[in-house]
Amino acid sequence: MKEKIFRILKREEREVKEKKEEPKKTIGLIIDGPNILRKEFGIRLEDIKEALERIGKIRVAKVVLNQYAPQGLIEAVVNQGFEPIIVAGDTDVRIAIEAMELIYNSDVDIIAIATRDADFLPIISEAKRKGKETIVIGVEPGFSVALQNAADYVIKMEGRGEGVGYGKNYKTHGA
Numbered sequence: 001m002k003e004k005i006f007r008i009l010k011r012e013e014r015e016v017k018e019k020k021e022e023p024k025k026t027i028g029l030i031i032d033g034p035n036i037l038r039k040e041f042g043i044r045l046e047d048i049k050e051a052l053e054r055i056g057k058i059r060v061a062k063v064v065l066n067q068y069a070p071q072g073l074i075e076a077v078v079n080q081g082f083e084p085i086i087v088a089g090d091t092d093v094r095i096a097i098e099a100m101e102l103i104y105n106s107d108v109d110i111i112a113i114a115t116r117d118a119d120f121l122p123i124i125s126e127a128k129r130k131g132k133e134t135i136v137i138g139v140e141p142g143f144s145v146a147l148q149n150a151a152d153y154v155i156k157m158e159g160r161g162e163g164v165g166y167g168k169n170y171k172t173h174g175a
Contacts, residue, residue, distance in 0.1 A: 028102035
């Protein structure tokens with residue numbers, strides 16, 4: 001039997017089908033590398049990307065790393081299409097600066113921050129005050145409950161075992 005190569009639609013179905021989809025909202029993503037991309041968590045950048053693409057279109061994607069980031073991690077960030085930002089010392093200030101730039105970027109509808117750190121609660125509050133939607137992406141243990149309660153969306157990642165990232169003995173601020 002031949003496979004059908006056409007479909008007959010009623011007028012109502014055709015009108016619904018012809019309506020254009022609403023454009024997806026644009027997302028600005030900042031990942032707190034030392035806090036999220038640790039080998040013990042096994043979080044993969046492509047998993048974060050996939051989760052966010054269900055909500056909107058990623059327009060800006062940056063990963064803030066410090067000077068101790070292994071070369072393999074930096075290469076993985078670049079290979080996934082993210083912009084690596086390497087800073088000397090603590091990364092929190094640079095993450096805050098990058099987030100504020102996204103909050104005031106009219107091309108970004110949603111601010112997404114991948115961190116476990118409650119230090120970024122004021123960023124979430126400012127984004128919401130400026131009319132942006134907010135997403136926090138984190139992993140247990142230590143995923144701030146206050147941060148989760150403040151955001152519009154919460155994405156809890158589940159690790160897949162050992163992955164590319166900072167070593168287990170690496171110390172981070174707030175972790």
